[in-house]
Amino acid sequence: MTTTGLQPPPAATDRAALTVRGLRKQYAGRSVLDGVDLEVRAGECFALLGPNGAGKTTAIEVLEGVRSRDAGEVTVLGEDPATAGRAWRARIGVVSQGEAAGPALTVQETLDHFAAYHATPRSTADLLDAVGLADSSGTRVARLSGGQRRRLAVALGVQGRPELVFLDEPTTGMDPVARRQFWQLIRELRAAGTTVLLTTHYLDEAAELADRVGVIAAGRLVEVAPPDELGAALRRQATVRWLDDGAWREVRTEQPAAVLRDLLAEHPHGEVPGLAVTRPGLEDVYLQLVGAGAPEVDA
């Protein structure tokens, strides 16, 4: 985990920004969300992880009030998204995958146009700076690269000074510089008290930004925890590996020190060839949680 935060993340409050109880959603009889429970506190940054097709986008769209649900109680900023009105919509921001307002507009024109939908929009110059598009402000959207379009989408999502921002795979297609710029933007939003709910396939991004991550698999939230505590039981398992007469040996244990003591006792004089003790990283834990963990076999 890298830590590039310039300021400590502000503490989340006790108030709930959104609560979900028993959310169910089927498409044509096939269950996609099968009883999801979730609470995100005001000021918190929550990352939703899960394999392709797990239902992350579906869940976010239900929370945004643009997709119907089959069952469950959902409250977002105090209202049910299925029935909330314009005043509620003005309080949420969405970084959507859709096109802006036509590829023939320039970046600047696009931002200027969408300012008309908000009561107190952030200035276009400020947004251009925040997402690093100042140099491309006169470029037509049609000529932007994929990553630049994502930046524009991010700028549009936060233009109305939302209290709660939904970001569905915001950094897909961004280069590493743009991603870091984006992370900085999220930190600034959080410093201003904004609640953030994002999905991502980049585990380092979740670790970097999120107070808590939730893993969706098979229609349920299988675990919710701070990124470095995710899969605590799995993480206690360390793996000790070494070469024994040219063959790899491996022991998985919660007491690696004991294993090492025995091992060193067997080799009182020489080195233990290839010796390594590893603990599972976020990615290993994630893979096990979603049931895709490669079984660790002796190589």
Place this chain on the structure above:
Amino acid sequence: MSRPAPPSAARIALARVRLELRLFARERQLVVFSFAYPVVMMVVFGSVLGGTTTPGGIPFPAYFLAGIAATGIMLTSFQALAASIAVERETGQLERLQLLGAPPVAYFAGKAGQVLVTTAAQLLVLLPVARYGYDVPMPPDLAHWVTFAWVAVLGALAGTVLGIAASALRGSAASVTTGVSAIAIVLQFFSGVFFAFPELPGWMQQAAALFPLKWLTQGMRSVFLPERAAAFEVAGGWEHGRTALVLLAWVLIGLALCSRTFRWRR
């Protein structure tokens, strides 16, 4: 935390009209097509049939001008909107408006504003070509111009709401565009755009009378043809009252259709 109320639908509608006009102006093919198509039709028909007359000794170019003006209005409203909205839906532009909480009526108003401006511009290009190229007399007095204005506006509005409704047809944006063009071509033949309407078979006339294009074309004839031509209409007169009623009815039917079928998403 209290926030100021979001901008009114009227303010958003105004921003949308500006946006739609800017986007239209940048879509070079659409601009050329919208403005050149009626002029090219006028030139082709005028050159081929310029010397012939319709029943009652009316020079054909005047008859065409009415039909081409009506077709042009259908093109810039009905056809252009159905196609562009289907694309906007497919590319997620409408989804963004939904997420922003934009009132649908503001979106519709933006389209209507753009259609009215582009239709006016299109007619402004077409009329001088007819007048100076093919000696078609322009409306002789204010009353005729007023008729021209209400016929054009009602026709454009009917085309706008029906275009919005048609954009909700099933299928991809490309198939919506094809389907709408097919409807438009059949309607043109049925409605007496290319032929003298009274000479069409009776069943065709009756079918056409159900749709707005026939009335739009007839209204345009009442503007560009001399009074004596009225006697050769199927009903023996211009039927202004009925024209206004049918066009207005289609505006209302279109409004009902698009408010029921309009979808932000596919």
